[in-house]
Amino acid sequence: SQTIHQWPATLVQPVGSPLSLECTVEGTSNPNLYWYRQAAGRGLQLLFYSVGIGQISSEVPQNLSASRPQDRQFILSSKKLLLSDSGFYLCAWNTGSADEQYFGPGTRLTVT
Amino acid sequence: QQQVKQSPQSLIVQKGGISIINCAYENTAFDYFPWYQQFPGKGPALLIAIRPDVSEKKEGRFTISFNKSAKQFSLHIMDSQPGDSATYFCAASKGGSYIPTFGRGTSLIVHP
Numbered sequence: 096s097q098t099i100h101q102w103p104a105t106l107v108q109p110v111g112s113p114l115s116l117e118c119t120v121e122g123t124s125n126p127n128l129y130w131y132r133q134a135a136g137r138g139l140q141l142l143f144y145s146v147g148i149g150q151i152s153s154e155v156p157q158n159l160s161a162s163r164p165q166d167r168q169f170i171l172s173s174k175k176l177l178l179s180d181s182g183f184y185l186c187a188w189n190t191g192s193a194d195e196q197y198f199g200p201g202t203r204l205t206v207t
Numbered sequence: 208q209q210q211v212k213q214s215p216q217s218l219i220v221q222k223g224g225i226s227i228i229n230c231a232y233e234n235t236a237f238d239y240f241p242w243y244q245q246f247p248g249k250g251p252a253l254l255i256a257i258r259p260d261v262s263e264k265k266e267g268r269f270t271i272s273f274n275k276s277a278k279q280f281s282l283h284i285m286d287s288q289p290g291d292s293a294t295y296f297c298a299a300s301k302g303g304s305y306i307p308t309f310g311r312g313t314s315l316i317v318h319p
């Protein structure tokens with residue numbers, strides 16, 4: 096069966112510090128991978144998606160970046176965090192377009 | 208347009224009652240309509256989904272009603288239970304696009 100992992104589960108970082116969040120998927124090959132951000136009490140904001148290794152599409156211009164160094168690994172990064180980067184970061188995957196997405200457990204990021 | 212409008216934003220229901228959440232879309236190319244359930248601090252999980260070739264789909268206490276002509280679909284939770292208290296997201300996507308469109312979410316509280 097397929098499993099999606101995210102780490103860390105929680106993170107408290109000062110403004111201006113770097114960020115690296117990791118997501119890995121097990122049990123499937125060539126998944127589509129997604130990064131979402133969810134502000135407190137709000138909806139899902141798509142940040143990045145990837146349909147293959149090295150292929151990253153950005154949906155929202157900001158100080159975040161994403162990389163996909165391996166087929167089932169998706170990394171969200173920032174060189175300098177802003178207060179507005181606080182939120183709940185979710186990784187998700189699926190195997191095709193117009194298909195259900197499977198979400199990871201999320202990372203709660205607090206920028207202080 | 209890609210927008211999906213979800214209502215209400217919040218809903219309070221007594222145990223045993225019926226919870227109804229509505230979504231409306233504009234893009235007639237959408238051909239997949241899932242509902243996700245999210246508990247606090249967790250990632251969303253697929254609850255039930257429908258494609259436009261049927262007008263209704265039922266899984267246990269959860270039913271999706273789909274009205275293609277009105278471009279609307281709704282989630283009905285029969286015999287609502289306190290354990291159903293969560294945030295519910297509707298979504299829509301179309302073949303060939305990797306980007307689903309999510310509604311803004313409905314916070315459901317079921318009082319015992």
